[in-house]
Amino acid sequence: MSSMLASITPELEEFIRDQPVFFVATAPKSIDGHINLSPKGLDVFRVLSPTRVAYLDLTGSGNETAAHLLESGRITLMFCAFSGKPNILRLYGHGKSVLPGSREWPDLARRFVLLPGTRQIFVCDIHRVQTSCGLAVPKMEFAAHRDGLLKWAIGKGEEGLKTYRDKKNRLSIDGIPTPPA
Secondary structure (H helix, E strand, O other), rough: OOOEEOOOOHHHHHHHOOOOOEEEOOOOOOOOHHHHHHHHOOOEEEEEEEEEEEEEOOOOOOOHHHHHHOOOOOEEEEEEOOOOOOOOEEEEEEEEOOOOOOOOOHHOOOOOOOOOOEEEEEEEEEEEEEOOOOOOOOOOOOOOEEEHHHHHHHHHHHHHHHHHHHHHHHEOOOOOOOOOO
């Protein structure tokens, strides 16, 4: 009921584009550390090539993905069909954080509409693509993206976001440092 592929096919790229939500999972090197699993919405995901993807990351309550990628590099991204034909897609790979002002930023940033609160872009090199049936995933209707995080970021302003990141986003919940902004 599942299949393994070496890369993202055009059909899977279309499936990715059609999903209003995806999930990101990372883990620290330590087996005692916390595994992080986060849902992501909005138009923030891009397929850069059959083996490379990126997503725009917004300022939030934590920065676990950045800390874990800096430490271990491992990442899994999951897309799940909640409408239409059942399907689950997992992308396994290694990722890194690309920060504003870095050499890679301009080329990556032009692929996105930079949203209020943009913090970094995660770039992931994919080494395994897996699909599975999704037959037990419930059918749901997508109503709309939430705009609360964007409104919060606008209200904070650039200086407020910098202060927030310095206070709340410098260490993971396990005390792992995040990339310097």
